[in-house]
Amino acid sequence: QKEVEQNSGPLSVPEGAIASLNCTYSDRGSQSFFWYRQYSGKSPELIMFIYSNGDKEDGRFTAQLNKASQYVSLLIRDSQPSDSATYLCAVNIVGGNQFYFGTGTSLTVIP
């Protein structure tokens, strides 16, 4: 069973703060890692992907990958109320045809 674990939250941060979302995965064959944002009642939207160890930055978002620790995180700097959503972590394994999703972390940014 390939598992992706996320803290379901809810996570609350004040506006302007850094939000840190974490994800662990069980399969060491995992090679591709994705973060999706899902607003209530809407479909997931891809916001970040990372394939190599280290940090990847895109605007206010930074994805961090540590394959040795089987850990991927998403940092949101200068959090805005519009960032309030559920964030889904997904992984794909080497040779696999599927994405495996966590259950998501609910983030609320308080004005």
Place this chain on the structure above:
Amino acid sequence: DGGITQSPKYLFRKEGQNVTLSCEQNLNHDAMYWYRQDPGQGLRLIYYSQIVNDFQKGDIAEGYSVSREKKESFPLTVTSAQKNPTAFYLCASSPTPLGLAGVRYEQYFGPGTRLTVT
């Protein structure tokens, strides 16, 4: 305007009826996927298709059927055999099938269809 479309947005059916959910993409993506999402759970894969006229079962295929007669279309039928069909159904696509050695591609989602069966 490129993207993935799903119709209808909301669907209501009586128990015992089959229902077909539409998914169309004009992104020229090879691979298409169907997921279901239930409250408090992650996305679960129902079926996926890597090429036209070929598809594979995902983790929860029982009670569902699909076809892939055209590259841009991947309809899902929820049959009366599906015991708990009420859910949010999501169609996704990616440029190439996942899992090819050395190839990494992202997956994009359509807007979803919310099915309620009573």
